[in-house]
Amino acid sequence: MQTTLSEEARRLPRAEEADSILRTCVHCGFCNATCPTYQLLGDELDGPRGRIYLIKQVLEGNEVTQKTQLHLDRCLSCRNCETTCPSGVDYHNLLDIGRAVVDAAVPRPLGQRLLREGLRKVVPHPDLFKGLVNSGQVFRALLPDALQSKLPRSVAPGKPRPTTRHARQVLMLEGCVQPGLSPNTNAAAARVLDRLGISVTPCREAGCCGAVDYHLDAQAAGLDRARHNIDAWWPMIEQGAEAIVQTASGCGAFIKDYGHLLGNDPAYADKARTVSALAKDLVEVLRAEPLEKLGIHNARRVAFHCPCTLQHAQKLGGAVEALLERLGFNLTYVPDGHLCCGSAGTYSLTQPELSRQLRDNKMNALESGYPEVIVTANIGCQSHLDGAGRTPVRHWIELVEDALP
Known part of the structure; x- marks a missing residue:
């Protein structure tokens, strides 16, 4: 795709990156086939x-309208298109x-400003x-009803966590909403790791x-939170922590991007790359371990919803x-498993109608194999899907x- 960025756009901090991404796109349209x-x-x-054309027009100096903003707002940032794209377009950036x-x-x-703020x-x-x-x-x-569906049907209290007693140690991101919506998740992860x-x-x-900040019109604030976390983790990284574990794949996807997003920050670039390299979804840690030591043999019938941030981003x-x-779990087949459930961070609140349609479609697919329970790897998806009351x-x-045992 040929581009002619405006003088104003060329002064943007990420102008060169944007131009390079735009030129990668061959406008084949394969992405539309998998876009929710x-x-x-x-x-x-x-x-x-x-949306790529809209962004190209904006960066080439054409008028920016509320219609442009609406079409960009409707994007879930699910990155399904990146998985599909034969040209490797870095769409999310x-x-x-x-x-x-x-x-x-x-x-x-x-109304939109108040909601987002x-x-x-x-x-x-x-x-x-x-x-x-x-x-x-x-x-x-x-x-x-709209607010009731955002509340968990039940909250299992977090059980006690094991003391720090092993030579092998990892850090774990506690998260924002997970302690309130599913406080036992990180505790369960800690006990299995123990x-x-x-x-x-x-x-x-x-x-x-x-x-959350980064995707709600406050990118600078989001990067400040990234810097804060790097400072918090750094002493323990220096002491030999072997990974930074996330049980929420949405958080994991963003932390793995720290190295890119802070790549031009002279004070944090190197540390951010180290943090991103150490960031691991829980499954990345567990799959490398001798799981037979756990003594689990379970034939429960389960449907797994693979979050977009796990399959497309990570x-x-x-x-x-x-x-x-x-x-030993008995996994049911889930049709269209590549499609987004509609949670997408705060999307279920900023685009409730589209989000609800996507959720209902996803629940139909997940329930098609008659599972006893549905499991996922991201608290946003978990809360959103469970809000259907099914x-x-x-x-x-x-x-x-x-x-x-």
Whole structure:
């Protein structure tokens, strides 16, 4: 694709990157075949190829409108198109660049601004978010259905974690919403790792990974959170922590991007690359271990929802499925497993109608094999799918921990 960036666009910090990505696209349209929003809406501008054209027009100096912003907002950032693309177009980074330019040029309506700023004030703060979830549970019957569906049907309290006692040690990102929505997930991961001779070293100073701010019109704030986490983890990295484990694949995908996003920061570039290299989804750690030591033989009928951030961003599609089958679980077939469930971070709140359609389609696919339970690897997907009030949805590590003798 030929490009002629405007003088203003050429002054952007990531202008060269944007130009390079645009030139990679051969506008073949294969991406539209696997784009969830294009499949729902049938609009070229609601598919990756159309959005690439919109961003190209913006960077070449054409008028930026609310319509442009709407089509970019509707993108789930699921990165399914990147898996499909034969040319290797780095779509998600181009989208981030384009969104930043458009959001700077087009003021949002008051309602959208309040929603986005409200989410940024609440979601990245675990204690505040957990307090609101607990209050919501108390007053659940008084809440409208739309809010009730965002609350977990039940919250299993986090069981005690093992003490740090093994020579092998890893760090673990606690996350923002997971402590409030599913507090036992990280505890279950710590207990399974402990059985395998790996201790989780606490690091309470680390906070939100930064993805919420970064994808809600506040990229600078998101990168500041990344720097904060790097500072929090660095002393323990220097002491020999072998990995930074995430049980939420959405957080993991963003942390693995720290090295790229902070690549031009002279104070953090090297450390960010080290952190990204150490970042591991839980399945990456467990699949390399002698799982037979766990003594699990479980034939429970399970459907696995592979989050987009696991299969398309981290390229770990099939990893959890292989691990669960290795432990004896009976996995059902899930048609269209590559498609997004509609959670996509805060997308279920900023684009509720599209999100709900995608969720219902995904639940139909997951339930087609009549599983006893659905499991996933990302708290956003877990909460969103379970909000349908159908087959229970849990994190896969909790099933593994439940099956320990």
